[in-house]
Amino acid sequence: MNNALSLIVAVALSGAGFAWTVQAIADTVVKIGHAGPLTGSQAQSGKDDERGVQLAINELNARKMIIGGQPVTFEMISVDDQADPKVGVNVAQQLVDKGVVAVIGHYNSGVSIPAARVYNDAHVVMITGASSNPALTILGFPYVFRLATNDNEMGARMADYAAKTLKAKRVAVVDDRTAYGSGVADVFVQQAGQNGLSVVAREYGTDKSTDFKAILTRIKTENPQVLFYGGYYAQAAYLARQMSDLGMKAVLVGGDGICSPEFSKLSNNAFDNRMFCAQGGAPLDRLPAGKAFREKFNSTFNTDVDTYSPAFYAATLIVADAMQKANSTSAPVFSKVMSEATFDSLLGPVKFNAQGDWVHAPVTVYRLTGGKLEPLVAR
Structure with a gap:
């Protein structure tokens, strides 16, 4: 093989290798959904929750995590459920169709309850940091969790x-x-x-x-x-x-x-x-890492914490922690770890009971x- 031909083959192989590398990186993107009221009278709460998820995603990506032997990049996909149950079911299906493995939300119980069936049937983890109606976890869906105190x-x-x-x-x-x-x-x-x-x-x-x-x-x-x-x-x-x-x-x-x-x-x-x-939950400023969270939140979004962004932040990190413990980004695998393990979080120790409720949730x-x-x- 002459030098010119060798160079062509080398470049071709190099290009193929580059393409394979790009594809491998793309394959490690893990999509995390957020769903809540981003418009209307409750938009302040929905945006606050969304910011909590985004802050957690930023921190996870800065860690450059390896799960299942592959580098992982997390991506948030956020949707507006308008605090409406019918819209909530529709956007839940949209998130499933976009390939999310977990959804942090919804905010309203009336939206979370019907949306939960969509996620559970699709084997997608749902963890809410706000919806408090006991009927949500009475459904007994194994993919549904609540990092909040119930009514x-x-x-x-x-x-x-x-x-x-x-x-x-x-x-x-x-x-x-x-x-x-x-x-x-x-x-x-x-x-x-x-x-x-x-x-x-x-x-x-x-x-x-x-x-x-x-x-x-x-x-x-x-x-x-x-x-x-x-x-x-x-x-x-x-x-x-x-x-x-x-x-x-x-x-x-x-x-x-x-x-x-x-x-x-x-x-x-x-x-x-x-x-x-x-x-x-306990007051944010009384939590060991609460003041640091507030400072990071303020500096990132140029606004103060409202109500449940700490819970939505903690819920996102718990999902990622479960993935690491399971060594898998597959919801049927890491959801079992969520059901069994105890997690350290901004809010304190978190353990879920058989229904997916936070055990000994503070008020x-x-x-x-x-x-x-x-x-x-x-x-």
């Missing part, structure tokens, strides 16, 4: 707090008829009865309501000391402003759906020192003070 804990905790700390005797309840809002309100009502509280009114809105004057006028005649709202912060803010307009003296309490710094802004701080809420009660949520009681 049985949060609704009951706020009923206990209303009775034992706020010393209330008469309470009113309003919910938005979503899976989350009605679920946490039902638990509050049940526990309120066990605490000897009198539920003097039970009213309803929707997750898009802006006018609560009629139901509040009825409630005011019953003179409750506490009003529990089962729903999300945007509607809770409208409710609070209209309670103030009507001169109602009742304290406002709720679950994690209203436990957002956005509540203060949207309500014009109408309920400073008169709003209390429960949130899953913290917060008070709105000076426009900020101040942690009061943790368990």
Whole structure:
């Protein structure tokens, strides 16, 4: 073979090798989905969660991980479920079709519950850092996990707090008829009865309501000391402003759906020192790595942590940790590790029970003070 021909063969082989290398790198991309409300009244929460996932993805890629003998690059695919169950099912199928092996989401229980079947049937892991309705894990789907506290804990905790700390005797309840809002309100009502509280009114809105004057006028005649709202912060803010307009003296309490710094802004701080809420997890700044997380989050996104970005961040890292422990990026393989192993996380030790719920998930009660949520009681 002459020198010219040798050079041509060498270049051809080199090109083939280069092409093979590029293909090998492409084959190691692991797609992680995020799903939540990125538009609409709950977009602040959806974007906060998305940022938590992205921050974890950035850190994982900086580690240059090897799984199954191959270098792995993680890629986030984020979709907007609009806080709508029908849209949620559609985008869940879109994520499956795009080849994700895990989805970090959804935010709303009413979206997570129907979407969970799509993921489970496709053998894709779903882990939510927010959806709290117990019905999600009662489904018994082996690919579904919850890194959050469920409504049985949060609704009951706020009923206990209303009775034992706020010393209330008469309470009113309003919910938005979503899976989350009605679920946490039902638990509050049940526990309120066990605490000897009198539920003097039970009213309803929707997750898009802006006018609560009629139901509040009825409630005011019953003179409750506490009003529990089962729903999300945007509607809770409208409710609070209209309670103030009507001169109602009742304290406002709720679950994690209203436990957002956005509540203060949207309500014009109408309920400073008169709003209390429960949130899953320990206060971020009391966690060993909490302050460092907040600083990284702020410097990366030029905004502060809202509510559940730490949980969505931790959930993403738990999925990657399970892959490493399983030495596989295949969901049927690493999902079994998620079911069996204990994980270290930003939130503390994480172990899932047979239903996919976080064992001994903590709960913290917060008070709105000076426009900020101040942690009061943790368990």
